[in-house]
Amino acid sequence: MTGEREVVAAALIRDGRLLLAQRTRPPELAGLWELPGGKVEPGETPAAAVRRELREELGVEVTAGERIGADVPLHDGLVLRAYRAELVDGTPQALEHAALRWVDARELGEIALVDNDRGWVPELVALLGA
Numbered sequence: 001m002t003g004e005r006e007v008v009a010a011a012l013i014r015d016g017r018l019l020l021a022q023r024t025r026p027p028e029l030a031g032l033w034e035l036p037g038g039k040v041e042p043g044e045t046p047a048a049a050v051r052r053e054l055r056e057e058l059g060v061e062v063t064a065g066e067r068i069g070a071d072v073p074l075h076d077g078l079v080l081r082a083y084r085a086e087l088v089d090g091t092p093q094a095l096e097h098a099a100l101r102w103v104d105a106r107e108l109g110e111i112a113l114v115d116n117d118r119g120w121v122p123e124l125v126a127l128l129g130a
């Protein structure tokens with residue numbers, strides 16, 4: 001094992017649409033869209049982190065599924081990984097983001113994503129069944 005710390009991002013898909021969340025911070029990322037998520041806490045599994053982050057950020061209960069796409073190396077030894085997520089309970093609300101959007105494959109190709117998430121677009125489009 002390496003000492004890298006993981007950041008999880010959730011691909012929450014429902015009815016052929018992917019949930020994107022619009023960042024409010026930092027200023028250089030504000031207004032851009034991302035897969036919701038955040039840092040895995042020490043001792044926490046990535047799946048548990050997906051569940052916790054979506055509870056905190058969206059107010060929903062999800063299950064975390066398989067990994068999708070490639071690892072994205074971040075600053076400070078962090079690595080960003082995307083996981084599929086299934087909505088179990090609740091309706092997503094923008095508790096920590098500026099807004100939420102459910103996008104189809106075409107909209108996903110047009111929306112302004114954060115750089116770190118852009119490499120996942122081909123896999124996400126495939127999952128959306130364009």
Ligand code: CDP
Nearest residue numbers: 007009034035036037038039080114116117
């Ligand atoms: O909320 P927490 O501090 O745990 O995490 P965060 O600040 O939301 O995310 C940690 C790092 O991952 C930041 O540098 C985010 O910009 C990055 N991130 C990303 O690039 N793409 C995502 N879909 C989620 C987080």
